Amino acid sequence: MEPLSETQVIQNLRQTEDPSAQYYAAWWLGKMRSQHPDAIPLLLRALEALDATPIDPEQRGVALNAIRALGLLRDMRAEQPLLALLHSNDYTVREEVVRTLGAMGSCGAVEGIRALLASGLEGAGAEQPSSPLLNEPCEALLEALGDIGDGSSSNLAVIHPFTEHPRPLIRSAACRALLQLTGLDQWGMELKKLLNHPEPLVRRGALLDLGATGWLAAVPSIRTAAVEPSLKLVALREVAERNVDPNDVLDAMDGLL
Amino acid sequence: MTNTALDQALQTLERATSTPELVKATQALCALNDLEAAKPLVKVLGFNNPAVAAVATQGLIQLGRDTIPILLVSLDARNYGARAWVVKVIAALRDPRGLDLLEHALEADIAPSVRRSATRGLADLELSEDAAHDQLVRCFEGLLKAVRDDEWVVRYAAAYGLEQRLNSAAVSAHLAEQGRAALNQLASDAEGVRVVQLRALKALQRLNAG
Numbered sequence: 001m002e003p004l005s006e007t008q009v010i011q012n013l014r015q016t017e018d019p020s021a022q023y024y025a026a027w028w029l030g031k032m033r034s035q036h037p038d039a040i041p042l043l044l045r046a047l048e049a050l051d052a053t054p055i056d057p058e059q060r061g062v063a064l065n066a067i068r069a070l071g072l073l074r075d076m077r078a079e080q081p082l083l084a085l086l087h088s089n090d091y092t093v094r095e096e097v098v099r100t101l102g103a104m105g106s107c108g109a110v111e112g113i114r115a116l117l118a119s120g121l122e123g124a125g126a127e128q129p130s131s132p133l134l135n136e137p138c139e140a141l142l143e144a145l146g147d148i149g150d151g152s153s154s155n156l157a158v159i160h161p162f163t164e165h166p167r168p169l170i171r172s173a174a175c176r177a178l179l180q181l182t183g184l185d186q187w188g189m190e191l192k193k194l195l196n197h198p199e200p201l202v203r204r205g206a207l208l209d210l211g212a213t214g215w216l217a218a219v220p221s222i223r224t225a226a227v228e229p230s231l232k233l234v235a236l237r238e239v240a241e242r243n244v245d246p247n248d249v250l251d252a253m254d255g256l257l
Numbered sequence: 258m259t260n261t262a263l264d265q266a267l268q269t270l271e272r273a274t275s276t277p278e279l280v281k282a283t284q285a286l287c288a289l290n291d292l293e294a295a296k297p298l299v300k301v302l303g304f305n306n307p308a309v310a311a312v313a314t315q316g317l318i319q320l321g322r323d324t325i326p327i328l329l330v331s332l333d334a335r336n337y338g339a340r341a342w343v344v345k346v347i348a349a350l351r352d353p354r355g356l357d358l359l360e361h362a363l364e365a366d367i368a369p370s371v372r373r374s375a376t377r378g379l380a381d382l383e384l385s386e387d388a389a390h391d392q393l394v395r396c397f398e399g400l401l402k403a404v405r406d407d408e409w410v411v412r413y414a415a416a417y418g419l420e421q422r423l424n425s426a427a428v429s430a431h432l433a434e435q436g437r438a439a440l441n442q443l444a445s446d447a448e449g450v451r452v453v454q455l456r457a458l459k460a461l462q463r464l465n466a467g
Contacts, residue, residue, distance in 0.1 A: 033449075228307065230370045233410055237452040250456055257377040257414045 004028065006036055013042045019058035022046070023065055030069025040075045047081055050093060064096055071100030079106050086112040095137035102144025110150050117141050120161045125170065138162060139173045143212075146177030156181060163187075168194055168202045176209035188215045195225045203227050211235025214242025219252050229256045263293055270297065279309045287316030295324045299331045303339035310342050317346045325352045332358070341371040348378030353385045353392055363399050369408040376403040376411055380418030389427065397422060397432050404439045409450040416443050416453060420460035424467065437464075 004012070012018075013025035026046060029039045046066035049059030067085075070078040078100070085097045086109065094116070101109035116136050117124050124136035142162055145155055159181075162174035172194050179187035191213075194206035207227050210218040211234065222235050236253045240246035266289060270282040283301055286294045294316070301313040317324055328343055344362045347355035355378065362375035379399040384392045400422065403415035419436045422428065428436070442448065443457035 228370075230373075230410070233373075233413075237409075237450075240455060241451045246452075246455055247459070250452075250459055253413065253452075253456075254417050257373055257417060 006032070006034060009034075010036055010038050010042065013046070014038070019062055022062045023058075026062055026065035026069050030065075030072035033072060040070075040073065040077050043069055043073075044078060044081055047085065050085065050088060050090070055090075060090075060093075064092065067093070067096040067100050071096075071103040074104045076104065076106075079104065079108055082106075083108055083112060086116070091133060091137060095140045098137060098140040098144045102140070102147040105148050107148060107150060109144065110148055110155065113141050113144055113148075114155060114158050117145075117158050117162075120158075121165060125162060125165050134167075134170075138165070138170050142170070142173040142177045143209075146173075146180035147212075149180065151181035163190065168197055168199070169205045172202070172206045172209045176213055179213045179215060185217065188213070188217060192218065192221050195221055195227075200227070204231055207231060207235045208238075211238035214239050216243055216249070219249055223252050223256070232256055260293075262289055263291055266294070267297055270301070276306060276308055279304070279306060280312055283309050283312045283316070287312065287319065290319065292320060292323055292327075295320055295327045296331060299328065299339070299343070302342040303336045305338050310338070314342050314346055318349045322350050322352045325350060325354050329354065329358065337366075337368070340366070341368055341374070344371050344378070345374045348374045348381070351378070351381050351383045353382055353388075356382060356392060356395060360395065360399055363403060363411075369406075369410055372403070372406060372408065372411045373414045376400065376414035376418055379403075380414070380421040393422070393425070393427060394432065397428075397436060401435060401439055404443060409453055412443060412448070412450070412453045413456050416440060416457040416460050420464060423460075423464055437461075440464075 009025045009028045012021040013029070015021070026043060029043065043066040046062050049056060049063050067082070070082065082097050082101055085093055088094055088097070098113060117138065124134065125138050126135055127133070128135055142159060145159060156178065159174050159177050163171055163178070165171050165174065172191060175187040175190040178184070179191065188210070191206050191210050195203055195210070197203050197206065203225060204227055207222060207225055208231070210222060216239065219236065219239060222232055222239070225232065233253055233256055236249055240249040240253070243249065266282065266286045270279070270286060273279045273282040283298070286298060298313045298316050302310050304310065317328070325347065328347060332340060332343055340362070344359065347358055359375045359378040359382070363372050363379065366372055366375070376399070379396045382396060400415050400418045403411050403418065406412055406415070419440050423433060423436045440457050440461050444454055444461055448454050448457070
């Protein structure tokens with residue numbers, strides 16, 4: 001099959017007859033970091049489907065892909081429409097919106113994110129009845145606060161209780177955010193402990209969280225963790241790109257190729 | 258080494274069902290350090306169980322280059338997971354008899370981790386005395402292909418590999434020029450991934466200093 005041209009992809013997102021072509025087009029624009037002048041306006045138009053009642057399930061899928069693409073394109077024109085969606089009653093929409101706002105480093109999102117977490121372990125962090133989901137997408141919320149980088153005491157206070165959450169991946173996200181915001185080694189040590197967790201999924205999560213903090217002291221533990229080399233390379237890439245002198249990190253990466 | 262020990266280990270492996278049992282049985286098979294264990298270890302690579310495959314991979318690497326002919330003939334074209342592990346073993350053993358396989362893996366494999374291992378193999382492969390020039394050219398050509406790969410980690414491995422190969426005195430002026438041009442490209446803003454740029458810059462700095 002011929003690869004699609006950018007013009008064709010834009011056209012596929014613009015048309016409304018074939019939602020699966022729109023779905024793929026929204027994904028493509030993000031993946032390829034499209035700079036096409038119509039990309040952002042069309043992705044934002046796709047979000048409007050979330051205001052309809054009832055929401056068309058196919059258009060919801062297109063909108064979710066559009067939100068993810070906006071996280072990769074990081075265009076601030078998307079900030080206001082995304083902030084409005086923080087209050088969506090759709091858990092997955094909130095989760096993806098928070099991830100995108102975090103990736104954009106949106107300072108405007110801090111207050112809204114804090115509000116979603118404020119009810120703590122008994123509220124936001126409690127499990128929904130008969131569902132594996134928590135009441136709020138806590139992992140995404142905590143990670144976004146860390147990525148946005150506002151270390152105000154009110155942010156730290158709202159994150160702190162989640163370091164005691166019963167789920168290790170939530171604890172990992174909280175420690176990651178606190179390490180990013182305070183630079184205190186104690187949170188890095190907590191993450192290193194999670195690297196030895198018996199569950200592979202937890203080890204992988206903690207590894208990527210350590211990478212995202214750019215904490216140089218993590219390099220030896222990342223190198224030796226019981227996790228696939230591919231994932232270690234992803235985590236070490238993050239560390240390397242966040243440091244002025246990444247020489248030792250590059251050496252560690254060479255050894256894992 | 259008595260055959261009874263091997264037979265016993267194989268029987269234990271046969272009976273193992275859970276991951277911990279399989280890991281233990283594979284470890285026992287590796288501990289024999291017996292070339293006869295190579296074939297069953299390759300079979301273990303096809304179980305689609307990463308924990309067990311990692312143990313078998315280490316065991317095969319430990320058996321050394323005598324396993325290369327066995328690896329080359331027992332390669333299961335249909336089992337893509339097993340192929341990935343075999344590429345890793347061949348890259349680690351650095352045996353020139355693996356060159357065809359590494360070239361093919363880099364060209365055709367859909368998994369970035371396999372293309373990454375193959376690139377690493379092309380960087381570090383030892384060259385046979387009688388065909389060193391021809392093999393070096395092929396390694397270079399593979400690395401230059403890896404420079405154009407869609408996945409950053411393969412391009413990163415290419416930067417690493419070009420540095421290794423450009424360090425060798427045997428490189429012709431023509432190849433050296435191509436290799437440097439490729440590193441310059443990876444170090445420039447045409448490369449979208451920062452860590453690949455950083456690695457290529459590091460390679461150029463060391464090559465220029467040396």
